[in-house]
Amino acid sequence: MSTIIWTKIDEAPALATYSLLPIVQRFAKDAQINVEERDISLSGRVIATFPEFLTEEQRINDELAYLGEVVKEPEGNIIKLPNISASIPQLKACIAELQEKGYKLPDYPENPQTPEEKEIQARYATCLGSAVNPVLREGNSDRRAAKAVKEYAKKHPHKLRPFEENSKACVRHMNTGDFYENEQSVIVEKGGKVTIELNGNIVREIVAEDKEILDGTYMSAKALRAFLQETIEEAAKEGLLWSIHLKATMMKVSDPIMFGHAVSVFFKDVFEKYADEFKQLGVNPNLGLGDLMKKIEKSDKKDEIEAAIKEVIYNGKPDIAMVDSDNGITNLHFSNDIIIDASMPVVIRDGGKMWNKDGKTQTCMAVIPDRAYATMYKEIVNDCVKNGQFDVTTMGSVSNVGLMAMKAEEYGSHPTTFEVEEDGVVEVKDENGTVLMSFEVEKGDIWRMSRAKDVAIKDWIRLAHERGVITGEPVVFWLDTFRPHDANIIKKIVEYLPEHLEKQEIEYHILAPQQAMKFSLRRVRAGLNTISATGNVLRDYLTDLFPILELGTSAKMMSIVPLLAGGGLFETGAGGSAPKHVDQFLKESHLRWDSLGEFLALAESLRYINQKHPSAKLGAMVDALDKANAAYLDNDKAPSRKCGEPDNKASHYYLAKYWAEALAVSGEPELEQKYAAVAKELIENEDKIIEELLSVECKPSDIGGYYKPDDAKAEAAMRPSETFNKIIDSI
Numbered sequence: 001m002s003t004i005i006w007t008k009i010d011e012a013p014a015l016a017t018y019s020l021l022p023i024v025q026r027f028a029k030d031a032q033i034n035v036e037e038r039d040i041s042l043s044g045r046v047i048a049t050f051p052e053f054l055t056e057e058q059r060i061n062d063e064l065a066y067l068g069e070v071v072k073e074p075e076g077n078i079i080k081l082p083n084i085s086a087s088i089p090q091l092k093a094c095i096a097e098l099q100e101k102g103y104k105l106p107d108y109p110e111n112p113q114t115p116e117e118k119e120i121q122a123r124y125a126t127c128l129g130s131a132v133n134p135v136l137r138e139g140n141s142d143r144r145a146a147k148a149v150k151e152y153a154k155k156h157p158h159k160l161r162p163f164e165e166n167s168k169a170c171v172r173h174m175n176t177g178d179f180y181e182n183e184q185s186v187i188v189e190k191g192g193k194v195t196i197e198l199n200g201n202i203v204r205e206i207v208a209e210d211k212e213i214l215d216g217t218y219m220s221a222k223a224l225r226a227f228l229q230e231t232i233e234e235a236a237k238e239g240l241l242w243s244i245h246l247k248a249t250m251m252k253v254s255d256p257i258m259f260g261h262a263v264s265v266f267f268k269d270v271f272e273k274y275a276d277e278f279k280q281l282g283v284n285p286n287l288g289l290g291d292l293m294k295k296i297e298k299s300d301k302k303d304e305i306e307a308a309i310k311e312v313i314y315n316g317k318p319d320i321a322m323v324d325s326d327n328g329i330t331n332l333h334f335s336n337d338i339i340i341d342a343s344m345p346v347v348i349r350d351g352g353k354m355w356n357k358d359g360k361t362q363t364c365m366a367v368i369p370d371r372a373y374a375t376m377y378k379e380i381v382n383d384c385v386k387n388g389q390f391d392v393t394t395m396g397s398v399s400n401v402g403l404m405a406m407k408a409e410e411y412g413s414h415p416t417t418f419e420v421e422e423d424g425v426v427e428v429k430d431e432n433g434t435v436l437m438s439f440e441v442e443k444g445d446i447w448r449m450s451r452a453k454d455v456a457i458k459d460w461i462r463l464a465h466e467r468g469v470i471t472g473e474p475v476v477f478w479l480d481t482f483r484p485h486d487a488n489i490i491k492k493i494v495e496y497l498p499e500h501l502e503k504q505e506i507e508y509h510i511l512a513p514q515q516a517m518k519f520s521l522r523r524v525r526a527g528l529n530t531i532s533a534t535g536n537v538l539r540d541y542l543t544d545l546f547p548i549l550e551l552g553t554s555a556k557m558m559s560i561v562p563l564l565a566g567g568g569l570f571e572t573g574a575g576g577s578a579p580k581h582v583d584q585f586l587k588e589s590h591l592r593w594d595s596l597g598e599f600l601a602l603a604e605s606l607r608y609i610n611q612k613h614p615s616a617k618l619g620a621m622v623d624a625l626d627k628a629n630a631a632y633l634d635n636d637k638a639p640s641r642k643c644g645e646p647d648n649k650a651s652h653y654y655l656a657k658y659w660a661e662a663l664a665v666s667g668e669p670e671l672e673q674k675y676a677a678v679a680k681e682l683i684e685n686e687d688k689i690i691e692e693l694l695s696v697e698c699k700p701s702d703i704g705g706y707y708k709p710d711d712a713k714a715e716a717a718m719r720p721s722e723t724f725n726k727i728i729d730s731i
Helices: 011-029 042-049 063-070 088-100 115-125 147-155 221-238 254-266 268-273 275-281 285-298 302-315 340-349 371-387 454-471 484-501 513-525 536-551 578-588 596-612 616-634 648-663 669-684 686-694 711-718 722-729
Strands: 002-008 033-039 077-080 141-145 170-172 184-187 192-198 201-208 213-219 241-244 322-324 353-355 361-367 398-402 417-419 424-430 435-441 446-452 475-478 508-511 530-534 557-562 568-571
Touching: 002 011, 002 063, 002 596, 011 033, 011 578, 011 596, 011 648, 011 711, 011 722, 033 063, 042 063, 042 088, 042 115, 077 596, 088 285, 141 147, 141 536, 147 536, 147 616, 170 221, 170 371, 184 435, 184 484, 201 446, 213 221, 213 424, 213 435, 213 484, 221 241, 221 254, 221 361, 241 254, 241 353, 254 268, 254 285, 254 446, 268 275, 268 302, 275 285, 285 302, 322 353, 340 353, 340 361, 340 371, 340 536, 371 513, 371 536, 398 454, 398 536, 446 484, 454 475, 454 484, 454 530, 475 484, 475 513, 484 508, 508 513, 513 530, 530 536, 536 557, 557 596, 568 596, 596 616, 616 648, 616 669, 648 669, 648 686, 648 722, 669 686, 669 722, 686 722
Parallel strands: 002 033, 002 077, 077 568, 170 361, 241 361, 398 530, 475 508, 475 530
Antiparallel strands: 141 398, 141 557, 184 213, 192 201, 192 424, 213 446, 353 361, 417 446, 424 435, 557 568
16 A cells, blocks of 8 residues: 655644545545655644653654655655744744643743753754755655646636836845855865855855755845845835845745844834843844834833834835734734745735735835845836736746755755854865855855755756656746856756757757746747746745736645655645634634645645556546546635635535545446445535535634644534535545
8 A cells, every 4th residue: 555645734724634634535545545644843843853841742753854764765755735934933933832732842042142042042943944845855846737727717817906007116136245246156076075164163064965066155234234225215215115025934044134134224213222222122133023022012111112113114204015004014023924935926916016004005116135036026027017917818827847856955044054243254165175165254244055966956957858848838947147056057957958858859948037037928928838947946936926926826836846766745835825814714714725736736646656556446536536626626616715605624525526426437346336425425415514514604713722733623623514524434
């Protein structure tokens, strides 16, 4: 019996799992497939990290480490749902919740002083940011929309707001002193130890592999602050809404620091006036205004400081983008609220606008400091200002082949990123002491290294060529010849792509991100499809950007990772809106999360097993699920956004019904006989089941925790139909 591992994660998709997984397990079992759940949620990772603080009953295995071994097995098969890429405020909230539940975990030390505190902070750091993805993604990414999903979007277009004539919507980025300008890159000729030193003192050590690409770069803190001040002044002059767009979750070292500079520059007068008070309170701008507001609760000057902050928000210039206008939550309150791959597509979807303090949309300036990727966002905003909004009914697709295998990185989510502690020189040296790269830096600058292994790059090139052959669509490598990292990747393409082209030619182009975006948008507006072949950051950004514009959400994308060892990782889409979904569920027992991404991932996971180990029953199960997914879309059974109407729970009922109906005519006698009876029960009881599911709607729901729900309470909340449960549990 083959095994599929279904990840237990966080927020809305975790809630949906309580309803969906029992259905999946019952159906899959009839095709000799075992589906087991493994906990890699934020709370699960935290608990597994500190066993010595917990009772025997509270301890759990390190399931992420276990899955890190599974992805290296030829038969490894994992369905990975979206997990929280935790920021420090989220981690602290998770710790507090667990402590309330009786887990005697240590507090997170923001400013560790003792060796013990430093060790605790370092251990907690393993739970921050993109802790899961680097472990599981032992393969490159193949992300695209299923044909049925794309056709549905064309037939039932979601709303894109028009850009105003002569709109001032814009993107601003640094032109000097950024990561792009300061980057250096080398291809390691011989594997071995590599040290990163500041003024001769070792700051970090890594072990590099033969032919691995290493990049080093830094962002000038002074240049960043000057740039931020310029954008604030320009936005005020032009009457634009000012907004910062970063990724302080995944890029857990560099971007929180950049976010902190944005906070302290935008509220410059407040930080200068109350500098001594903030120092005494331990205020850290990297944690945002939200954390600051909590810390001033202990201050005698609380009311005075609050008034000063509100004066900037409500009467200052320029206006600042709001995350929650009703509650005064700004773009600078919480770093995890401004995830760029979720926020920038919405700016474009909404006609170059964001929400202001009055709860209205206003044309905005999107501030994205580093040029490496800001230019492609600038290009799409400029294109929409010039040519107008996209037409969902006719626009083409941009799929993605992303370089991410073996922790391929081009950003600061990894341990080789740090804030420079003193003026001087950062040197990267090989084990013989030879200086590979050298950088003159100042205290406060942000230094980082990224890595890409040769075997991962070679596989990425192969996969890009394969997708080009299968689809007949042009492949565009988003690479800038003037960026050292990209120049070295291009050398690899020149070396490895010809062996594939000799077997079969494809159309391909190598273009810098801004030009690649321009090329792709021309095709999108002409209704033509394009394959983007990118590094890990652009994979992340583009696979939210185009799906949100094309489909209305990135959660409906197929994300397939053919693992280097021969297995498969099947990701189920983005979870950027998951927190809002949970908030609504707690208030109204209504979950609007659409599990279509999970449905599609399950089909691909089962198909992968059937391709390796063909089975008539499994083949029938996969074909039936494909038909069920198509019926789910054709009959418009996605969850409603409003309580009192069918939600995620009902969508799972319809999947089960359509799946059983398809199996009842699958041509497999044993399955036909069994599922004809199941389908009959589901059809005959439809009204009763939907009535039972709706009976809990529009009432508060208690699931016993946000980061670690009580399983019994959550299951009861997500499986309220006794009739439906009885049918499923009897399969």
